[in-house]
């Protein structure tokens with residue numbers, strides 16, 4: 545978010561500079577009414593009027609950064625090995641504790657959970673509260689935005705190959 549704002553300010557600054565440089569040359573070729581908005585000003589106005597990024601959309605770049613918290617324990621791609629935690633390929637729509645070759649806690653295995661966006665959200669928010677006795681040694685991400693971003697990233701990375709396969 546901060547980087548985006550900075551980027552927009554940089555654009556405004558650059559277009560301001562270009563505008564200043566362009567004015568004297570324009571003066572030579574055609575009459576320029578300084579009171580009316582010139583091309584440079586139009587461009588600037590467009591930048592200023594550009595819609596503010598929708599904050600309801602998940603920020604995948606932030607999600608990727610957030611995933612560094614999970615990365616020590618989880619892989620996302622098909623065929624990648626389990627680490628401390630299971631590989632999460634095609635986690636969405638899967639029964640909890642159903643990745644082959646991973647030894648789950650009894651608590652998660654017996655939970656009867658299906659992983660959808662709601663259950664994943666609660667799990668990542670506070671795994672120990674959601675499934676008491678689970679073995680995921682992770683306190684959870686309480687920040688709603690950070691959690692939304694990381695889950696969007698995980699789901700994108702773990703379901704992408706599904707479309708490629710079809």
Ligand code: HEC
Pocket residue numbers: 611613614615616617618628629630632635639640641642643647648649650651652653664667668677678679680681682685694698
């Ligand atoms: C310290 C290691 C560790 C970290 C960090 C960690 N996990 Fe886990 N995760 C585990 C373990 C271990 C399990 C299996 C839990 C069990 O059997 O009770 C698990 C299970 C899961 C499951 C359920 C998998 C299944 O097959 O049912 C999901 C989803 C998951 N983790 C997502 C995440 C996400 C997203 C993050 C980061 C925000 C994260 N985990 C961070 C170790 C970790």
